[in-house]
Amino acid sequence: MAKPFSDQGVLEAWTQNALPWTHAVREKRIASRTRVTDDAIVQTALSWAPQQGAILDLGCGEGWLCRALVSQAPDRALCLFGIDAVAALVEAARAAGGATFQLLEYRQLASERPQWLPPLDLVISNFALIGDADVAAALGALPALLVPGGQVVIQTLHPLMACGELPYQDGWREGSWQGCGSGFAEAAPWYFRTLSGWLTLLRDSGLRLLATREPLHPDTGKPASLILIATPEA
Ligand SMILES: C[S@@+](CC[C@H](N)C(=O)[O-])C[C@H]1O[C@@H](n2cnc3c(N)ncnc32)[C@H](O)[C@@H]1O
DSSP states (O other): OOOOSSHHHHHHHHHHTHHHHHHHHHTTOOHHIIIIIHHHHHHHHHHHSOSEEEEEEETOTTSHHHHHHHHHOTTSEEEEEEEESOHHHHHHHHHHOSSEEEEOOHHHHHHSOOTTOOOEEEEEEESOOOSSHHHHHHHHHHHHHEEEEEEEEEEEOOHHHHOTTSOSSOEEEOOOOTTSOSOOOSOOOEEEOOHHHHHHHHHHTTEEEEEEEOOBOTTTOSBSOEEEEEEEOO
């Protein structure tokens, strides 16, 4: 049965699909990632990351992004943290190393300030802001977790490309594992956001947009993702 259109439905689906997702990422099965978006988030994160400081990967999954940042910036003294709501993904991330990975739901970032988390210079999130109210809770918690002048880098589906045939308006959508390989159970529902939906969400979270990037797919010339860079309102 399809997962309900809710933040809880998102977590249930990702819990059920942790193993095939780990294989899909580690075996580089998702072409858009290997061709465009992995490098786009790594390069964008490194261009905003300090020489030394603390970085949090929000919805880190099996942890590839923290490992990539460590290996691509060996000269920097970065202290990396990752959180995710799915225990099997956090365990896979811990086993591979590269950062401190903790089991934590987004809404817990808002309700309890984790004591193990130092003031953050940068928060990154790669295709992990999937839900509705839970995502708003996480983003709303960030200004209090960041150092003054800290930044948030979000990579997400490009609204124009992801909209498809449905109306261009914020709302829940059915997910799909198309292009991710085999072994998956029910797809996770996801909350579609228009460009203005994202900008409103950032503003309501106390974040000010600094820059955007739209990495292009080399075959189609169309955007493979949308990257938003924001900072807490002064
Ligand atoms: C598409 S995966 C991306 C994982 C990773 N960022 C990557 O680039 O491979 C989405 C991730 O968001 C996590 N996630 C979704 N909703 C969450 C929530 N409310 N709290 C914590 N993690 C969540 C899922 O468990 C999953 O690991």
